[in-house]
Amino acid sequence: MLEERISTSNIKSGSVVVAGWVREIRDFGKLKFIILADREGEVQITAKANEVESEILEIIDKLGKEDVIVVKGNVRENEKAPGGKEIVPEKIEILNTSERVLPLEIRSKAKAELSTRLDNRFLDLRKKEVLAIFKIRSQVANAIREFFHENGFIEIHTPKIVASATESGANVFPILYFEKEAFLAQSPQFYKQACVVGGFEKVFEIAPAFRAEKHHTIRHLTEYTSVDAEIGFIKSHEDVMKVVENLIKYIFEKVLERCKKELNMLNVELSVPKLPIKRITMREAYKLLEKEGYSVEYGDELNTEAEKLFGKIVKEKFGTDFVFLTEFPWKVRPFYTYRKENEPEWTKSFDLIYKGIEIVTGGQREHRYEILLSQCKEKGVTPEKIEFYLKMFKYGAPPHGGFGLGLDRLIMLMLNLSNVREATLFPRDPERLEP
Numbered sequence: 001m002l003e004e005r006i007s008t009s010n011i012k013s014g015s016v017v018v019a020g021w022v023r024e025i026r027d028f029g030k031l032k033f034i035i036l037a038d039r040e041g042e043v044q045i046t047a048k049a050n051e052v053e054s055e056i057l058e059i060i061d062k063l064g065k066e067d068v069i070v071v072k073g074n075v076r077e078n079e080k081a082p083g084g085k086e087i088v089p090e091k092i093e094i095l096n097t098s099e100r101v102l103p104l105e106i107r108s109k110a111k112a113e114l115s116t117r118l119d120n121r122f123l124d125l126r127k128k129e130v131l132a133i134f135k136i137r138s139q140v141a142n143a144i145r146e147f148f149h150e151n152g153f154i155e156i157h158t159p160k161i162v163a164s165a166t167e168s169g170a171n172v173f174p175i176l177y178f179e180k181e182a183f184l185a186q187s188p189q190f191y192k193q194a195c196v197v198g199g200f201e202k203v204f205e206i207a208p209a210f211r212a213e214k215h216h217t218i219r220h221l222t223e224y225t226s227v228d229a230e231i232g233f234i235k236s237h238e239d240v241m242k243v244v245e246n247l248i249k250y251i252f253e254k255v256l257e258r259c260k261k262e263l264n265m266l267n268v269e270l271s272v273p274k275l276p277i278k279r280i281t282m283r284e285a286y287k288l289l290e291k292e293g294y295s296v297e298y299g300d301e302l303n304t305e306a307e308k309l310f311g312k313i314v315k316e317k318f319g320t321d322f323v324f325l326t327e328f329p330w331k332v333r334p335f336y337t338y339r340k341e342n343e344p345e346w347t348k349s350f351d352l353i354y355k356g357i358e359i360v361t362g363g364q365r366e367h368r369y370e371i372l373l374s375q376c377k378e379k380g381v382t383p384e385k386i387e388f389y390l391k392m393f394k395y396g397a398p399p400h401g402g403f404g405l406g407l408d409r410l411i412m413l414m415l416n417l418s419n420v421r422e423a424t425l426f427p428r429d430p431e432r433l434e435p
């Protein structure tokens, strides 16, 4: 029967075969209903004593929620049935059974605790709202690939087992690698730069990144999906921001075009951001925050609270959810960052803030060997430990820059989810290694 199977979204008329999970059973003795669910939706199976073989009623008596069945039957109009159609079964086959007590209700209106949901993620994924999140995430990834390919970027795959930290030494995961010291990659930073120096000019990667983040927040994971890009022959970080904003616009346009049903299901109203996205320097941001009575030490980063307040100020003042925070202080940026020519305490770098949370970091990179070496020492990074990286700047490195975008955070904020874990299939945090 399975080879004739059609999706519940394709049910029109005549004889059909559908397969899926028994989501609900309603039993009125001589009249029994099954709500059968598959990826695309649900359909009602209606079995009346005088309309179906008695064997069918016996099978339905044995069924429980989340059993997997295949049903052959005839489609009939019924305005009371969900979707206006029902199937009168001729044959029901049980493909597999489920335990009778479920650790998680799939159709329940009451929201289970996130930890219970994640412990039973395979069941949680059967909820249509959860599926909608991952259908949208799939389309976002698709749009990202399309955008980069259309704009001349080459997709790369860089190693995730690495010999050194790239961002800061503090949040890197050490691993056992025979007799050597090794780590899980925090970012493809060095490798994406290596590809540009290697002559690829424009590259991108969508891959996991690992951070030993001990803190428990709604926006930190220990493994997240990073969308990285690196571009050669730029004039400044401005060229990089242009790519970021065009990418964001493209993603929003495609999601609006391709995910109407899913956005409706999640009650999400999206609008494509207007370009150019507002740029505000860190120095201006300190002043804006100061005016609201929140003072940040000159040269410091914005903490979570300040970032949130900054997002709010920008929304009220400029009516936008997106803002580029530019010219970060040298003090808080990694050694590879390019400093402003006449103001070396400030850098040619930026973050993109969306609804008060950072989703992108980027900037121009220092490509002049001697300066890079001295910046490396200034930041306390041992040059010998990153020799392979430093070496490539001796053989003709063009000016370049790039960015890293946290895919999980983008999805969380786009869909108004309350926690980044909801945007991630099987999230990893300090407590969670399974499922």
Ligand code: AMO
Pocket: 167, 186, 187, 189, 211, 213, 219, 220, 221, 222, 223, 224, 226, 228, 229, 358, 359, 360, 361, 362, 363, 402, 403, 404, 405, 406, 407, 408, 409, 420
């Ligand atoms: P950064 O460390 O700021 O920059 O990371 C870039 C983006 O990655 C996301 N992100 C995270 N998402 C979830 N959980 C985490 N623990 C986490 N850490 C980071 C954020 C962040 O904006 N090499 C640079 C990028 C570059 O300059 O090209 C980097 O990794 O959305």
